[in-house]
Amino acid sequence: MADTPRLALCVATVGRITELDRLLTSLERQTHxxxxxxxxxxxxxxxxxxxxxxxxxxxxxxxxxxxxxVSAARNHLLPLVADEEILVFPDDDCWYAPDTLEQVVAAFRRHPEAGAVLGFWTSSPQAAPPSNVERQLSAAALFSQGGTCVQFYRAQVVKGLRFDSRLGPGTGLPYGCGEDTDYLLEAHKCAPVWRCPSIRVFHPSPDTHVPSDAKIASYAASRMYLLKKHAFPLWFRCANVLYPLCMLPMDALRKGRKAARYRWRMFVERLRHFSS
Structure with a gap:
């Protein structure tokens, strides 16, 4: 890695002016x-x-x-990337701490074998990460810890890798998410992925609203599509179907009826797409 490595930030955006303005403002304040x-x-x-x-x-x-x-948009950007050594796909509604990119560079220096490092995201800049322990992640762990906004790639490792154009919002297909996890799973086949909580990324909390039934269905379809595409074992696929059902009583007590309904709908949709 160069003494001062360069990062390529590939941002796809539509319908978010205020949010993109916030992201760009945070980039103006980077220490790297x-x-x-x-x-x-x-x-x-x-x-x-x-x-x-x-x-x-x-x-x-x-x-x-x-x-x-979003997948098609990011794929259009990738050929433009020049000689940058680290590749990033920020959500247009996320934003960075002043030292985010500096911490990314430091993480890749600590883990020269890593093809990707994942940061820690929160909706509050005041929140501290639950743990400062850095660890290598399994493919299964990427489903819960690999949101797009916290993914940072060594460009050489993912050279030639493209997003699955069937996945992600805006395609008109049933698969309304998962393009980020799919890309990360493909990168994981090439090199290890490390979780580095010192890399801070901020993103609005999904708990502020309950997705529509159509969005829940698209999330479920995407999850089950990915599990089959990457040949996860049957037990793991079954666990993914049952997980929302197991979480339903706890969410009902903590967050109320709407959260419980969300978990139930997710269970039903994942079960529906289990064998499709």
Whole structure:
């Protein structure tokens, strides 16, 4: 790795001006300045112009694309990535602590064998990680710890790897998520993945609203598709179906009726897609 490694931040965005503004503001405050932003703008022409003008000091390359899904947008960005050594896919509604990129570089130095490192995300900048212990993750653990916004890749390891265009929001297909986990699972086949909680990423909490039935169904379809695609054992697939049912009583007591209904719908949908 170079003395001052460069990072490529590939951001796909649509319909989020305020959130993207927050992300770019956090990038202006990074203690590690060696990065370039590659932006796939899926909005109508001109929507982001005035906001991006406020961040003219940032190194940014923008391409305009029709809104055909996050996976397709990221795949369009990848050929633009130049000689950066670390590859990142920030959600357009996440934002970074001032030392996030500095911590990413330090993590890759500590783990030269790693193909990817995962940070810790929270909705509150004041929250501390549950543990500072760094550890290598199994493929199964990536399902619970590998959200897009905390993934950072060694570019050489994932060279040539692309997102599954069937997965993710905006495709019009039943699989409304999972593109990030799929990409991470493919990278894990090439090199180890380490969890490094010192890398802080902020993201709105999903607990603030309950997804619609259509979104729950798309989440379930994506999960079961991924389990089959990557040939996880039958016991693990069954555990994924039963997990929402096991969590239902606890969520009902802690969070109420809506959370319990969410768990029930997720169980039903995962069961429906188990053998499809």
């Amino acid at each position: 300045a060696g990065f370039h932003i590659y932006l796939a703008d899926q909005n109508a022409p001109g929507v982001l112009d005035s906001m991006l003008a406020r961040h003219a000091s940032l190194p940014l390359t923008r391409i305009l694309l029709p809104s055909r899904g």
